[in-house]
Amino acid sequence: MWIFLHDFAASVFIPNSEMQTAAGVGSPRLRPLFGGALSAVIPYNVTDISELREIPDNQEVFAHPHTDQSLIVELLEYQGQVADQDAARYHFEDIAGSNKAQEPGAFDVSNVAALPKAEVSLSECSSAWMLKGTQCVSKFNEEARNTVSIHLGLLRLPQFSTDILITFNDPQSISPDSSSASAALTHREPWTVDDFRRTLLSLTLHDAGLFG
Numbered sequence: 001m002w003i004f005l006h007d008f009a010a011s012v013f014i015p016n017s018e019m020q021t022a023a024g025v026g027s028p029r030l031r032p033l034f035g036g037a038l039s040a041v042i043p044y045n046v047t048d049i050s051e052l053r054e055i056p057d058n059q060e061v062f063a064h065p066h067t068d069q070s071l072i073v074e075l076l077e078y079q080g081q082v083a084d085q086d087a088a089r090y091h092f093e094d095i096a097g098s099n100k101a102q103e104p105g106a107f108d109v110s111n112v113a114a115l116p117k118a119e120v121s122l123s124e125c126s127s128a129w130m131l132k133g134t135q136c137v138s139k140f141n142e143e144a145r146n147t148v149s150i151h152l153g154l155l156r157l158p159q160f161s162t163d164i165l166i167t168f169n170d171p172q173s174i175s176p177d178s179s180s181a182s183a184a185l186t187h188r189e190p191w192t193v194d195d196f197r198r199t200l201l202s203l204t205l206h207d208a209g210l211f212g
Contacts, residue, residue: 028198033060033073037210040073040166041202043195067171067190071199074165075210078158088112088131088154091165095150096135109133115153121204122164125155130200134172147173151193153200160211166203168196 031042042062049061060073082090089109096107115128122128131152153166168191 028195030202033203034075034210037205037207038073039202039204039206040199042071042199043191045189046071064191068169069171069191070167070169071191071196072165072167072169073199073203074167076163076165078156078161078163080158084127084129084156085112085114087156087163088129088152091154091163092131092133092150092152095152095167107133107135115201119201120155121202122155124157124159124205124208125164126158127156128200129154129156130197146171151196153196155200155203157211160208162211164203166196166200168193168199 028041028043030039032039043064045065046062047065049055049063055061058075062071064070076091079087079090089112092109093107109131111130111132113130115130117123117125117128120128131150131154133150133152134147135150136147149170149172151168151170155164155166157164170191
């Protein structure tokens with residue numbers, strides 16, 4: 001499984017037995033996040049990584065039980081020095097740095113678009129953005145490089161000094177020499193961009209005390 005986070009390991013290995021045990025059954029459902037302070041519609045077939053590994057308090061991390069896909073919700077410091085239209089790219093490049101994917105040709109941004117406020121459930125955000133890009137990264141410091149499509153959603157909350165980042169990591173090309181090669185052969189019911197978009201647009205704030 002690929003997990004790309006700020007200030008966290010770029011990849012985490014979860015045994016298939018654990019992934020299958022933790023996975024749920026059903027349809028996408030509204031799920032409480034950060035102790036119920038937020039909620040969002042999350043795909044039904046997820047493994048909550050916090051039930052298997054320690055996760056930083058500012059992150060909610062979910063993995064697909066059969067593929068290397070992952071979905072992450074992060075609370076990050078608001079980057080006031082970065083203009084709204086540049087903020088999604090700023091966070092994408094920060095992730096690329098964590099993944100050691102900053103050399104020429106190792107990452108690419110293909111699209112950045114503003115989301116209409118009327119489509120976003122998080123009415124408190126000042127602006128909302130979606131970015132699509134790719135990064136060529138290795139796992140566990142392996143030599144093999146894999147191409148991962150990264151869909152990034154950004155919800156800006158300057159009044160709470162917070163940027164909320166939702167990231168969908170979707171491997172596209174797995175090297176046969178990568179430890180992820182076996183997962184590339186088991187793409188049962190993979191998540192889609194529509195699943196990611198549903199999570200992003202449904203995110204709702206219930207308790208502003210989350211931000212201190």
